[in-house]
Amino acid sequence: MKHALIHIVDDEKNIRRSFEIILRSTSYRVRSFESGESFLEALEDETPEVVFLDVLLPGINGIETLKQLKTIAPRTDVVMISGHANLSTAVEATRAGAYDFLEKPLQKEKILLTLQRLLERRSLESRYSTLQATLEEQYRIIGESPQIREVLRKIEKVAPTDSKVLITGESGVGKELVAYAIHQHSLRATAPFIKMNCAAIPEDLIESELFGNEKGAFTGAGEKREGKFMQAHTGTLFLDEVGDMSLRVQTKVLRVLQDGEFQRVGGKETLKTDVRVIAATNKNLAAMVQEGSFREDLYFRLNVLPVEVPPLRERQEDIVLLTRHFLQRYCQRNNRRVPELQEGVYPVLQNYAWPGNIRELQNLVERLVILAENQRITVQDLPGHLYQSDFPARQITPGSQTLAEVREAAERAYIEHCLESAGGNVSQAARLLGVERTNLHKKMKALGIA
The missing domain is CATH 3.40.50.2300 (Response regulator)
Incomplete structure (x- = not known):
């Protein structure tokens, strides 16, 4: 300094x-x-x-x-x-x-x-x-919906224990955020948090990643290296997509969970480790057990404290909060002022199914921030597939909106979509909608469409 x-x-x-x-x-x-x-x-x-x-x-x-x-x-x-x-x-x-x-x-x-x-x-x-x-910024869990409050309540209960946790949920819902939150609120918070995506490691390398290897254990093993189980010693090991492990690897992981012991690939020395394992999957492990593709004993070892993370479509009220959070993040990263969002943007976002969940929303907001013009994001800036769902009403949590609110949001989104298709030409958009031009003008004024 x-x-x-x-x-x-x-x-x-x-x-x-x-x-x-x-x-x-x-x-x-x-x-x-x-x-x-x-x-x-x-x-x-x-x-x-x-x-x-x-x-x-x-x-x-x-x-x-x-x-x-x-x-x-x-x-x-x-x-x-x-x-x-x-x-x-x-x-x-x-x-x-x-x-x-x-x-x-x-x-x-x-x-x-x-x-x-x-x-x-x-x-x-x-x-x-x-x-x-x-x-803390990267791993914040954003939301106020009853569904996410239930997740936070479970985190608060399971974190202080040393028991294993199995986090389930669709891809992109934030399972890693939940795992890290559990670690940060545990007695192991000051120790390492090591993560590994089991689906991203080739089958012939996953054992070396987990358990380490001796020098010369296989082609390319030029030196001895520590595996994730040893790197996470006294801390937490997060095994993401645990359902993608082969039965052979499952057997070796089970031994570590039972005895805290393992051997490096190519080694004979038995090593001990003290880790808390948190696993996550977007698969139905119980069904995989019935099919014979996942070990039943490993499933019960991992599923001591289950935590299910809901998909984004089931927590519509959190979409606005998440969007604002990502807007702040990416504007700060790109040194830009936070743009204004046109009134009709949020209803479109809330009525979309989000098959990619939070990750899909995050990517969308990053793209909108980079491509935004005149410090304003409009419905026309949104990709068309967001308001071309087969039946958006099925994506709305029953009771979260009145019928009038849903109808108004749907009308606004569809009118803005037709205006976009017509290049902003109101007469052409009216023909697409099957209404008179004057009636469309009145409807646009009532819905606040510029």
Whole structure:
């Protein structure tokens, strides 16, 4: 963190001058103060990353200055300095939040080493905080519908346990989000969360991915490597699309779940691991058990705590929230202002079946953000298949809308679709609709169609 801002607070001018020469020669920005009062007042202008603070100061002393600093700028790190240090003062400073304590006379090497270590720690903490914020944003579960509230309630109940969880639901509903939420609210939250898509790994490599391999175990195995079970040790292993594992692999996974033991591919040593397994599938594992394509004992091992994630078409009231969330995300990523959505857009989105679920909606919003013109998204910007469903009324949760609301949304969507097909020509759209042009104008005005 070169160019970091460092403040020096010492009543001795020669000490302040020495710090300035040492730190500016290594590209740090430096400001000096002869009292705690002048330093605290300067915090209104800018906050330093690090402060070197003398214990004995005129007016308020260094310890009191430290305490006041921590209430104003708690993330600023402080290194106390003193020519009259004693153990009780050092302990008091540490309790008040000091990072380190240096004794005078100060040596250049000691100052720079202390500062380097402190700034490296700050950099790591900053990257970790950024990563955590990114993960929290990426894995947020958005929704207020009764269906998603039930999922959140189950997450709250199953997370604190160490039992295995089987998450079911169609492709794209957010099963990985649920798995990560369970991990984050478990006793293993600070340990690794390792994920593996069983359907994405070729059959001849999946054992190596899960259990690791010894050097030379197979062609291309140039070195020993750890598998997912060992990478997730003390944490959580998320096995997505677990229904795609072969019976051979299922047998080996079952052994790990039973005994916590396995061997690397090509190895003889028995290894132990402590992991919580969360599995997910979009298949009917119970039916696969009956067919003989999934082991019954593995199914019961995995299905201790079942969590079903509903498809998007069954949680229509969440579509607006999800759309707004993705709009914010992709506008931020593409450095764009959030566009205005035409009134008729949301009814079309809510009446669509979403066979690809949240993933399909997310991809659509990303595309709309990138292609939007004049900071406005209209029904004409939506792909035609969204309002060409065979029977959209079957996609609406009974009781979520009145018949009048459904009729109005359907009329608006269909009229806008015909206008799009007619290139905006009202007369041609009226012919497509089988109504008089004047009647179409009245209907468009009533529905708020521009």
